[in-house]
Amino acid sequence: MLKLNKVHHIAIIAADYQRSKRFYCDILGFSLLEEHYRAERDSWKGDLALNGDYLIELFSFPRVPRRVSRPEAAGLRHLAFSVDNVDHAVEALVSKGVVCEPVRIDPLTGKPFTFFADPDDLPLELYEA
Template identity: 60%
Template structure:
């Protein structure tokens, strides 16, 4: 029945800051960007990989997302990378602070976390 994840949608507090973070800092390609006047909302479609998108939304005065302690709902967003160490070095050069690299005790794969401009936890997982 389900084939794959098509997209993930995020609501941000500062549209331009988050758009720049996801497109310039993380390197996702902007596919489409529209302002929806009736909703006073921006929508930006970013390509993660062919057929997989991240939708970035802005809305007037969105409530903050409780992140710590962990709240019910979406826990984090994870991206597959070839090398966590290489990705951490690249992000560090772009001003992004990552947690220390850890090893998944069940898979033996390396991973780390960092936060987006709204403190959403983002994971890099070595695929």
């Protein structure tokens, strides 16, 4: 039987690499571990960590097509981040100009959660641990 250990990373392609890097690092608090420009592809690749754990590969490519993500398109639905307090996290995002949906309660767990989007409209979720 296959034994997976954990998710190694999530790859995100950004329409505007610098804008998305600022969003993930300056607003969400990721740190940039490494960054490389790949001239043969005219592409940037940044490795982002959250609390010291490598998590996101942020890419850029010229002329990327938009991906349908809403309403409920097939494929990756959203990325969810665990937080200690959803209300406090929403306040922090709103103070930096990020629009968040109203906080809801998960009917199965009773935990609060909300959604917001990255600069390319990738749905992101905050879920209270």
